[in-house]
Each structure stands twice: as structure tokens, then as C-alpha cells.
Amino acid sequence: MFKPSALIALLLCLTAVNIQAKPPNIIFILSDDVAQGDLGCYGQSLIQTPNLDRMAAEGTRYLQAYCGTTVCAPSRASLITGQHCGHCPIRGNYEVPPEGQLPLPAETETVAEVLKPAGYATACVGKWGMGFFDTTGSPMKQGFDHFFGYNCQREAHSYFPKYLYNDDQKIFLDGNDGKTIGQTYAQDLIQSDALRWIESHREQPFFLFYAVTLPHGRHEIDKLGQYADKNWSDTQKSYAAQISRLDSDVGAIADLLRELKIAGNTLIVFSGDNGSSFSINSEIGTLFEQDSNGLRGYKRNLYEGALRQAAFAWWPGTVPAGRVSDEPWAFWDFLPTCAELAGTEVPSDQPVDGLSLVSFLKGGEAPKRDYFYWELHEGKPVRAIRFGDWKAVKPFNQSIELYDLASDRGEQKNVADTHADIVARAQTLMDEAHTPSARWPLTGNTDERNRVSKAAWEATRTRRDSAPSIPQK
The missing domain is CATH 3.40.720.10 (Alkaline Phosphatase, subunit A)
Known part of the structure; x- marks a missing residue:
């Protein structure tokens, strides 16, 4: 015969499992x-x-x-x-x-x-x-x-x-x-x-x-x-x-x-x-x-x-x-x-x-x-990649900058000139990480994006200008 104490223990066990299983x-x-x-x-x-x-x-x-x-x-x-x-x-x-x-x-x-x-x-x-x-x-x-x-x-x-x-x-x-x-x-x-x-x-x-x-x-x-x-x-x-x-x-x-x-x-x-x-x-x-x-x-x-x-x-x-x-x-x-x-x-x-x-x-x-990889498409695109303690930043139409975050977390010393092999590695990884997109070209904003965004901001500005401003409290 199943003892009540055993039943209680089983129920407690099942309850614990359910609680643990709940995401x-x-x-x-x-x-x-x-x-x-x-x-x-x-x-x-x-x-x-x-x-x-x-x-x-x-x-x-x-x-x-x-x-x-x-x-x-x-x-x-x-x-x-x-x-x-x-x-x-x-x-x-x-x-x-x-x-x-x-x-x-x-x-x-x-x-x-x-x-x-x-x-x-x-x-x-x-x-x-x-x-x-x-x-x-x-x-x-x-x-x-x-x-x-x-x-x-x-x-x-x-x-x-x-x-x-x-x-x-x-x-x-x-x-x-x-x-x-x-x-x-x-x-x-x-x-x-x-x-x-x-x-x-x-x-x-x-x-x-x-x-x-x-x-x-x-x-x-x-x-x-x-x-x-x-x-x-x-x-x-x-x-x-x-x-x-x-x-x-x-x-x-x-x-x-x-x-x-x-x-x-x-x-x-x-x-x-x-x-x-x-x-x-x-x-x-x-x-x-x-x-x-x-x-x-x-x-x-x-x-x-x-x-x-x-x-x-x-x-x-x-x-x-x-x-x-x-x-x-x-x-x-x-x-x-x-x-x-x-x-x-x-x-x-x-x-x-x-x-x-x-x-x-x-x-x-x-x-x-x-690696970690970033792109920023605000006007002139910028790219960056981190692999290990190396951090590479590529401003638009400029050479890759290279920093050793282990010794230079503030990115003050660009060491690209003395680490050509690491710079080449950074470029390879950037190319691997980037999927080309007609909407997000590395050459800069498309004419369409500039036109549409200008119209969007003008629409927002018109709505705001039609209403009184809120005084700073």
C-alpha cells in the first residue's frame, strides 16, 4: 500500500521539479x-x-x-x-x-x-x-x-x-x-x-x-x-x-x-x-x-x-x-x-x-x-572590430587605426604602423563580418535615405512648431 508520507514526499518532489522547470x-x-x-x-x-x-x-x-x-x-x-x-x-x-x-x-x-x-x-x-x-x-x-x-x-x-x-x-x-x-x-x-x-x-x-x-x-x-x-x-x-x-x-x-x-x-x-x-x-x-x-x-x-x-x-x-x-x-x-x-x-x-x-x-x-563587430551608418560610415585585446577602427575613407586594449583601454596610441599583420587580420575579419546591403552602402547615405529622412524631420518639426513649448520646470 502506498503510504501517505510517501505520497506527500512525491508531491513535494514533483512540485519542486515544476518550480525549477518554470522558465x-x-x-x-x-x-x-x-x-x-x-x-x-x-x-x-x-x-x-x-x-x-x-x-x-x-x-x-x-x-x-x-x-x-x-x-x-x-x-x-x-x-x-x-x-x-x-x-x-x-x-x-x-x-x-x-x-x-x-x-x-x-x-x-x-x-x-x-x-x-x-x-x-x-x-x-x-x-x-x-x-x-x-x-x-x-x-x-x-x-x-x-x-x-x-x-x-x-x-x-x-x-x-x-x-x-x-x-x-x-x-x-x-x-x-x-x-x-x-x-x-x-x-x-x-x-x-x-x-x-x-x-x-x-x-x-x-x-x-x-x-x-x-x-x-x-x-x-x-x-x-x-x-x-x-x-x-x-x-x-x-x-x-x-x-x-x-x-x-x-x-x-x-x-x-x-x-x-x-x-x-x-x-x-x-x-x-x-x-x-x-x-x-x-x-x-x-x-x-x-x-x-x-x-x-x-x-x-x-x-x-x-x-x-x-x-x-x-x-x-x-x-x-x-x-x-x-x-x-x-x-x-x-x-x-x-x-x-x-x-x-x-x-x-x-x-x-x-x-x-x-x-x-x-x-x-x-x-x-x-570577434565583436560594429558598423555605424550616420552620414559617413564607420566600422570597428575587436578580436582578443586588439581593437581596430576604420573611419570613412581612412586607414585602419589599431589599439591594444590590454595596455591602452583609452585608445590613445594608434599602433597600426608597427603591426601590419594585425591590421591585415582586422581587415579580413571586417570583410567577413560585413554583408553588403544596397540600403546601407559603405560609401555613405543613399540619395533616397537623405530625401526621405529630410521629409520626416520636416513633418515632425511642423507638428512641434504648431504647439506651444513646455517651460523648463
Whole structure:
């Protein structure tokens, strides 16, 4: 006869197996333009980021987390497709009128689509920038069950917009008819939607791509808070307040996960979408010492200061607490990482350049690879490749520059003249990594792209000029 005690033991065992087999919730928080130099855990002393600092200490902080490339749309596309910009269908900010950006092709398989077969609910909240709703790049056609925020990155320059989108439906703010700008700070609604969505999906595995717009310009904020009385410029005060607002909102997400008792089964990866956005001689760069990490470069080039992110992973009980890693990884690793966590397959009909970071996240070594590769198509194309500790940068129509990151992490000494064999290797690898594209020629922007993007910006400017500006608060 089967004893009750044995039955109870069996049930407990089966319950444990089921709990262990349940795939983790995954939240990727992508901050628009936050830099390593903005956060206390990377050495910032003037801007207060207690929540982000605590989460980084409770998890693993990364010193060499690389973005897809150093502007918005292609960096995001690399993240959700698992492709570096030698293959990715979006390799630059390609604006289209009247609203939106160049769409992801219909055949693209995103991380959201990779997770769906494992039963994941999926949402993107914040900023999209990879295709308007009537195109193949709509988030609703790329595996996301829910969207809230700005579809178009040009519209996301305003934090007091006339409208946002709930799924694919335009919602006018403050009850107006879209002819005037109200007084609603968009991040209030975006954060509320993210929290509400998490709570409503706490019983099933979920993936939230939280593409928060803070602290991207224009540097608008509803409350200056602790920085109001600082002897700084209005822009400097607003920027600091934007970072602290980002900090409190991310902290609120972690608090909610604890309250719902799902923190132990939720992975949060936090990152910026490119490195510093400012020259060290700029108004923001000087005061906040965004070069304090000793890296060269900022947004729209391919030196390390533009490519390395403020990034950490937080997963209580799984990601080692207090770990600081100097091992490199890149945005295109995220899709295969999610596939392994969910027990699904990476796409077989599109290039996947990334490698799974699951073992690395849990305390192991970063995966070994032949190289990291980047392209940047903003006007005159730039290319860069890293293999081992060698980093090569090829500005448009110029010779390859070569740096030894082991001894020169700030990329100050170009040693190309004394390492012809390494330069040749870099060129070979660049050619291997690059798939030619008529839309993204290495000769520069096409006439079509220039014409379409000009029309897009004119359409956006007309909408903004027709509405009153919001005074800085």
C-alpha cells in the first residue's frame, strides 16, 4: 500500500521539479543614452542613483558590455534580433514620414518571437523606433502582445507629448484633441503601464522590453527635486533629475517584483543603448565627468566610450551578488541567452551572431568568440572590430587605426604602423563580418535615405512648431 508520507514526499518532489522547470521572467531595461559616468556604481558622485547602485551590488556589474552600435534604432535592432550591424536589417537611424523609422522586415524573428513558444507574455513599453504600426516593423507584428509609449523616436524627443500609443491606438493626453501639448510627463504613464503589465502577468512567464526614454534629450523633467537649488545650469539640473527619475523608476520595478514574490524567478538586465552622449568638454560632460572611466569617444563614433554600456544583471539567488566582470559581451548575445533560458531554439533562417550568456550570468566565464563587430551608418560610415585585446577602427575613407586594449583601454596610441599583420587580420575579419546591403552602402547615405529622412524631420518639426513649448520646470 502506498503510504501517505510517501505520497506527500512525491508531491513535494514533483512540485519542486515544476518550480525549477518554470522558465524565468525576463526584463531588459534599456535606458536611452545613460552612460557609465552617470551612475554611482561606476563612480558618479554628483548624481544620486541609490536604487541602481543597490541592484548592481546585488547582482553582477559589467565593465565591457557592448551595445549594437552607437545610435538608437540599430542598437535596438541588434538587441532584439541577435545580429550585429554587419548583418542586421537596420544599421542606422533611417527616418520616415510622417512618423516612424525604417521597419524591420516581415521575415525578421525577434527575441519576443523566440520566447512565445515557451508560453511567454511579451510587451514593449517606452520607445520602439523600428517601424510604425502600418508596416512590417510594428511591435505588434514582431512578437509583442502589448505596446505602450512612443512608436517614433523623433516624437520621443518630447517628454510632454500630445499623444502616446496604447498598443496601436493613439491616445491624446490631458483630454485634448491633439492640437496642443498638455502638461502630462510621459514617463509617468509609461512607468505606470510597465508596473501594471508586470502585475497582471505575474502568474505566467513574461518578457518585458522596457525601453525607457530617460535621459535622452530634450532634457525635460517635471520636477528637479534635490537638484533644484544646485549652482548648475538648467540643463545640468534637468539631466541629473532625469537620471535620478530613471533610478527611482527602476527601483520601483524591483520593489514590485519582491512584493509579488517573483524576484527570485526574474532576470533583469539593465543597460544603456550607447555609451556617453556627450563630449568631455560639453556642458553635461564636464560637470558630471562622463570621461571618468577613462574611455575615448561618445555617441556616433565607435571608440570604447561610445560602445561600452552602464550595465548589470540582477536575478536574486542566481546571478552572483557583488560580482564585477571585465569580460566582454554584446547586445546580440541577448536573443540566444533568452532562447536557452526559455528552452526554445534560435532562428534558423536568419544570421544569429550572438552567443548564450546563461553560464556567464550564473557566475561562469563569458563565451569565447572570434570577434565583436560594429558598423555605424550616420552620414559617413564607420566600422570597428575587436578580436582578443586588439581593437581596430576604420573611419570613412581612412586607414585602419589599431589599439591594444590590454595596455591602452583609452585608445590613445594608434599602433597600426608597427603591426601590419594585425591590421591585415582586422581587415579580413571586417570583410567577413560585413554583408553588403544596397540600403546601407559603405560609401555613405543613399540619395533616397537623405530625401526621405529630410521629409520626416520636416513633418515632425511642423507638428512641434504648431504647439506651444513646455517651460523648463
